[in-house]
Amino acid sequence: MEKIILDCDPGHDDAIAILLAAANPAIDLLGITTVSGNHNVDKTTRNALAVCTAYGINVPVAKGARGPLIGEQILAVEIHGETGLDGPVLPPASFELDSRHAVDFIIDTVMTHEPKTVSLVPVGPYTNIALAIRKEPRIIERVKRVIVMGGAYTRGNITPAAEFNIYADPEAADVVFRADWDVTMIGLDLTQTQALATPDLQDRVRAIGGSISTFILDIWEFIATTHGGLLQIKYPAIHDACCVAALIDPTIITSEKADIRVELAGRWSRGMTVCNFEKMGGMRHYAGTAAEQVDFRHTVAMTLDHPKFCDMIVEAIEWLSRTKNLN
Numbered sequence: 001m002e003k004i005i006l007d008c009d010p011g012h013d014d015a016i017a018i019l020l021a022a023a024n025p026a027i028d029l030l031g032i033t034t035v036s037g038n039h040n041v042d043k044t045t046r047n048a049l050a051v052c053t054a055y056g057i058n059v060p061v062a063k064g065a066r067g068p069l070i071g072e073q074i075l076a077v078e079i080h081g082e083t084g085l086d087g088p089v090l091p092p093a094s095f096e097l098d099s100r101h102a103v104d105f106i107i108d109t110v111m112t113h114e115p116k117t118v119s120l121v122p123v124g125p126y127t128n129i130a131l132a133i134r135k136e137p138r139i140i141e142r143v144k145r146v147i148v149m150g151g152a153y154t155r156g157n158i159t160p161a162a163e164f165n166i167y168a169d170p171e172a173a174d175v176v177f178r179a180d181w182d183v184t185m186i187g188l189d190l191t192q193t194q195a196l197a198t199p200d201l202q203d204r205v206r207a208i209g210g211s212i213s214t215f216i217l218d219i220w221e222f223i224a225t226t227h228g229g230l231l232q233i234k235y236p237a238i239h240d241a242c243c244v245a246a247l248i249d250p251t252i253i254t255s256e257k258a259d260i261r262v263e264l265a266g267r268w269s270r271g272m273t274v275c276n277f278e279k280m281g282g283m284r285h286y287a288g289t290a291a292e293q294v295d296f297r298h299t300v301a302m303t304l305d306h307p308k309f310c311d312m313i314v315e316a317i318e319w320l321s322r323t324k325n326l327n
């Protein structure tokens with residue numbers, strides 16, 4: 001079983017990531033940590049608690065960073081709405097937050113488990129993870145895997161160059177990609193072209209019936225308007241759940257090794273993830289600075305097995321409907 005901490009900003013696709021992590025027997029969801037991103041951290045935390053309340057997910061939820069390491073917080077209200085999870089109706093959250101800050105929850109959890117048994121899954125801005133590294137650098141060698149949603153090697157969604165999770169806190173992303181661990185990056189190139197809620201998937205979810213099926217369909221109905229309208233994505237993108245899916249079954253993605261740098265200074269390219277792919281020959285130095293060591297230790301996801309991904313989502317909804325007695 002993969003022990004994970006899901007660091008998120010729910011968020012429509014974050015909510016699906018939570019459900020998939022809670023419902024798949026291959027995942028041991030040790031806790032959920034929240035961060036500002038799709039909306040402020042008060043709302044993303046409320047949404048995480050509400051999803052857990054509605055679907056009987058009994059794991060610690062710890063609230064995290066209010067804003068990026070430096071600069072102003074940007075939110076994705078135009079994509080996720082005024083609540084951060086517009087569309088579906090959720091009950092008020094009825095269980096308590098973990099008393100720790102998300103950063104301390106991450107550190108405690110990683111340090112009290114056996115080395116190399118806990119994986120981190122950041123699917124919002126990486127502020128909490130960067131702060132945890134700063135506060136307790138020993139987590140770097142103890143963590144098993146880091147698998148992030150964010151970045152892109154072709155084009156962004158918040159600017160032409162940058163993807164939202166990175167752009168919302170580029171300095172945090174820089175800390176995460178520079179740390180001495182290998183990161184698997186599942187970026188927009190994959191999620192907004194391949195991880196889509198196609199009509200066929202939506203029909204399968206509709207056929208299950210019950211409250212959780214309605215919840216997921218309402219998520220997609222809302223997000224279809226913002227993804228389709230603003231971003232011109234064909235069907236709702238289920239970005240964040242891809243990270244959980246790749247931990248459940250690593251063969252669901254194919255990938256390439258790359259050196260990944262986060263652009264911090266570019267006037268038009270701040271927040272861009274500059275991917276230097278080993279397979280494509282790999283540039284041996286950057287911008288004339290031969291001294292900068294190139295290191296292809298990170299992994300960039302390239303393709304997703306969409307039929308398998310859909311099966312996982314359908315099975316998760318069926319399992320939750322059955323075991324939590326939801327109708």
Ligand code: BDR
Pocket residue numbers: 011012013014038076079123124149157163164165188239240
């Ligand atoms: C990412 O940004 C958020 O809107 C989504 O939840 C996802 O994590 C996609 O760019």
Ligand code: CA
Pocket residue numbers: 008009010011013014037038123124240
């Ligand atoms: Ca997210």
